[in-house]
Amino acid sequence: MKLTWKIWLLFIVLFFCLISISGLPPAFLQKGVLITSIEQNSTAFEQGIRQGQIITHIDGTKINNVEDFTNSLAGKFVSGENVKTIITTKDDEFILFTNKAPILTISNIPNTNIKTGLDLAGGSRALVKAKDKDLSSSELRDLTDITFNRFNAFGLTDIKVSPVSDLAGNNYMSIEIAGATPKNLEKLILEQGKFEAKIGDELAFSGGNKDIASVSRSGQESGIYSCNQNQEAGYYCEFRFVIYLSEEAAKRHADITSELGLNETNPGYLAKQLDLYLDNNLVDSLWISEGLKGRVTTQIMISGSGNGETKDDAIKDAEIKMKQLQTVLITGSLPYQLEIVKLDTISPVLGKQFINSILLAGLCAVLAVSIIILIRYRRLKSSLALVFTVVSEIIIILGIAAFIDWNLDLPSIAGILATIGTGIDQQIIIIDESRDSKIISLKQRLKRAFTIILGAYFTAVAAVIPLYWAVAGMFKGFAITTLIGITAGVLITRPAFSDIIKKIED
Numbered sequence: 001m002k003l004t005w006k007i008w009l010l011f012i013v014l015f016f017c018l019i020s021i022s023g024l025p026p027a028f029l030q031k032g033v034l035i036t037s038i039e040q041n042s043t044a045f046e047q048g049i050r051q052g053q054i055i056t057h058i059d060g061t062k063i064n065n066v067e068d069f070t071n072s073l074a075g076k077f078v079s080g081e082n083v084k085t086i087i088t089t090k091d092d093e094f095i096l097f098t099n100k101a102p103i104l105t106i107s108n109i110p111n112t113n114i115k116t117g118l119d120l121a122g123g124s125r126a127l128v129k130a131k132d133k134d135l136s137s138s139e140l141r142d143l144t145d146i147t148f149n150r151f152n153a154f155g156l157t158d159i160k161v162s163p164v165s166d167l168a169g170n171n172y173m174s175i176e177i178a179g180a181t182p183k184n185l186e187k188l189i190l191e192q193g194k195f196e197a198k199i200g201d202e203l204a205f206s207g208g209n210k211d212i213a214s215v216s217r218s219g220q221e222s223g224i225y226s227c228n229q230n231q232e233a234g235y236y237c238e239f240r241f242v243i244y245l246s247e248e249a250a251k252r253h254a255d256i257t258s259e260l261g262l263n264e265t266n267p268g269y270l271a272k273q274l275d276l277y278l279d280n281n282l283v284d285s286l287w288i289s290e291g292l293k294g295r296v297t298t299q300i301m302i303s304g305s306g307n308g309e310t311k312d313d314a315i316k317d318a319e320i321k322m323k324q325l326q327t328v329l330i331t332g333s334l335p336y337q338l339e340i341v342k343l344d345t346i347s348p349v350l351g352k353q354f355i356n357s358i359l360l361a362g363l364c365a366v367l368a369v370s371i372i373i374l375i376r377y378r379r380l381k382s383s384l385a386l387v388f389t390v391v392s393e394i395i396i397i398l399g400i401a402a403f404i405d406w407n408l409d410l411p412s413i414a415g416i417l418a419t420i421g422t423g424i425d426q427q428i429i430i431i432d433e434s435r436d437s438k439i440i441s442l443k444q445r446l447k448r449a450f451t452i453i454l455g456a457y458f459t460a461v462a463a464v465i466p467l468y469w470a471v472a473g474m475f476k477g478f479a480i481t482t483l484i485g486i487t488a489g490v491l492i493t494r495p496a497f498s499d500i501i502k503k504i505e506d
Contacts, residue, residue, distance in 0.1 A: 010496035014392055017399025021112050028111040032056040033069045038104040042218050047094045054109060057088035065108050073101050113402040117409030124345045126175045128189055130336040140171045143335060147173060150331045167469050172341065189338055193328035196277045204253045204274065208332025211249035215326050216242040224318050227311055235314035239322040240303040243329060250298045258294030358413050366390055369424050377431060381504045386427050389497045393423050396488045397481055412477030419485025426453045427497055434501045446498050457490045
């Protein structure tokens with residue numbers, strides 16, 4: 001059968017879409033592990049290791065999967081001394097000298113470039129708004145930027161923070177975190193993070209770039225330094241880390257301390273302590289050495305503690321509290337108090353069940369329709385052409401989604417299924433018109449079919465576009481994939497299918 005330019009166009013588009021899905025070279029042929037997140041200010045981060053890089057070797061040992069990565073580091077850092085570690089990625093090599101394993105999260109390399117949303121990959125989605133205030137679009141964008149920086153500073157890099165609005169004009173902030181939900185997610189969203197260090201009633205410095213030049217988060221200047229058992233029950237562990245003040249904040253601290261006398265019971269320290277407040281709650285009180293009286297110093301040691309039933313629980317609690325305090329010191333406070341309008345959590349296991357169910361339902365639907373077409377028209381070629389066209393539309397949608405880096409969630413999958421149903425309806429119209437009365441030519445009958453299809457297309461576009469903003473953007477995925485599918489159908493697959501049917505009928 002001689003192929004027309006419309007059929008050739010379909011094959012060319014399918015070729016590039018398959019490349020978009022699999023990558024070049026194909027992702028399923030690549031070996032190694034993918035870095036999905038990395039702790040900022042860690043030794044690995046300072047050496048240049050970044051999210052998105054692929055680790056291929058550790059100390060010369062080939063890494064094919066997550067298990068290989070874990071085994072290569074197991075037992076390497078038990079001595080507590082600095083150890084040399086050579087990490088080789090696809091493009092570079094990094095040498096680390098540290099007494100701890102690299103603080104990063106890894107996963108197996110995905111087999112395709114298709115990204116799945118929280119509904120399928122698992123994770124959490126929070127819909128958030130400012131408490132007792134209607135935010136303008138510019139205020140919402142500022143809040144989104146600050147919130148993203150806060151999550152990023154906390155070490156949660158596999159996140160998406162975006163402004164959304166509904167048809168009523170209400171502005172919200174959507175926060176999506178892939179993978180397991182951190183227990184402190186709700187705290188990071190709801191707590192404003194207003195940090196203040198006071199000496200008596202006077203403000204010495206506050207969190208944020210204005211007063212805080214930098215915060216130590218690794219090495220000897222940051223960490224857990226003691227753990228003890230409570231007399232009543234459980235354990236408590238103390239943490240400390242160094243912060244560096246701006247010159248203005250250091251001078252303010254010196255001016256306040258210059259007016260203080262010595263503590264009567266402990267003359268090695270000043271009369272008043274440095275009180276640390278987070279959201280107006282006292283976190284800790286630190287004694288100020290007499291040597292700091294009136295002295296402009298940019299280096300301050302911050303401390304605190306965590307509790308738990310076991311020593312490991314106490315260490316984990318102390319690390320979380322230290323990380324939270326470091327985060328608000330780096331990013332400063334949020335400009336508004338927030339409230340969670342909606343919070344969804346989906347496990348990765350449930351997401352896999354969704355995918356399996358959707359694939360099975362789609363396959364059964366296509367096979368059922370193909371059998372019905374075969375029985376109705378008694379043409380195996382027509383049934384095969386219909387199946388080929390349906391599969392082509394799915395590949396095109398997935399290819400474009402991979403190309404534009406779109407996360408496929410359940411609404412997106414629903415859009416693909418809706419597109420399949422619409423496509424089958426229109427292809428049946430084409431088959432019916434091609435087999436209609438011979439009073440007019442086959443070419444004219446197919447033109448008549450396309451008139452019906454174009455009318456249905458513009459009606460569908462008009463119906464789908466408002467869904468992009470409906471329910472604060474929750475149906476955005478449905479709108480995007482449906483528009484991609486029906487547009488590709490009208491411009492590429494329907495014309496090609498029409499030519500295939502014309503060849504079959506001729």
